[in-house]
Amino acid sequence: MTAIHPLGLRERKKAKTTTDLIDAAYALFIEKGLSGVTAEGIAERAGVSRRTFFNYFPTTEAALTRGISDSLIDLLTVGLASRPADESVLDSFEAIASGGNDPDFLRRIAQLGAAGASDPTAKEILHAAILDWMAWFIDFLRTRVGGDPFDATHLATAICAAAQAAIITWAERNDADLSPESVNDFRVLLLRSVHHVRRGFDETPTA
Known part of the structure; x- marks a missing residue:
């Protein structure tokens, strides 16, 4: 089981400010679209100065990117910590994918x-978040699995790429639908992604 170490007071304050800024950025994005997400607007909504915002993020896009990558990292950190230490990474990932999903992350x-x-910047944010998550997952698996670093890198990259296919496919085709049926569709796509990592593409894909 992976240990999760508690944060000190200073780290907790920084983490809260980071979360507040990300939440403010997404609140503006949902209300006004990407063009309505400004450093001034984020800072005002989060109750901090514009200077504080730039102490945490270089751009508004970076705050939006972090909101996705942090959710993915938290999902795996908490999920893997609850799984048996001797369980395979793919089995653990499949169990996590089968479970519940954070509604804020899905939104x-x-x-x-x-x-x-209609806006390529939104696609770039989503892709950048997945790349950040992949970099974290590679380091995580190199520590957890040990052995040849190539094997851990290959496994992490395969899992993240498969999950990326599920995330992007679902995000593009659901038109911001968060109904139970749509959320279940996301879960099904994630499980299909795990299946492809396990078995490859030697079988005829199902509709």
Whole structure:
């Protein structure tokens, strides 16, 4: 089981400010679209100065990117910590994918996917978030799995690429729909992505 170490007071304050800024950025994005997400607006909504915003993020896009990558990292960190230490990474990932999904995370990727149909910046944010998550996952698996770093890198990259296919496919086709049926569709796509990593593409894809 992976240990999760508690944060000190200073780290907790920084983490809260980071979360507040990200939440403010997404609140503006959902209300006004990407063009309505400004550093001034984020800072005002989060109750901090514009200077504080730039102490945490270089751009508004970086705040939006972090909102997705942090959710993915948190999902795996908490999920893997609850799984048996001797369980395979793919089995653990499949169990996590079968479980519940964070509604805020789903809302964010759904909105980015819908916006990405007409705004390439939204697509870039989603892709950048997945790349950040992949970099974290590679380091995580190199520590957890050990052995040849190539094997951990290959496995992490395969899982993240498969999950990326599920995330982007669902985000682009659901038109910001968060109904139970749509959320279940997301879960099904994630499980299909795990299946392809396990078995490859030697079988005829199903509709």
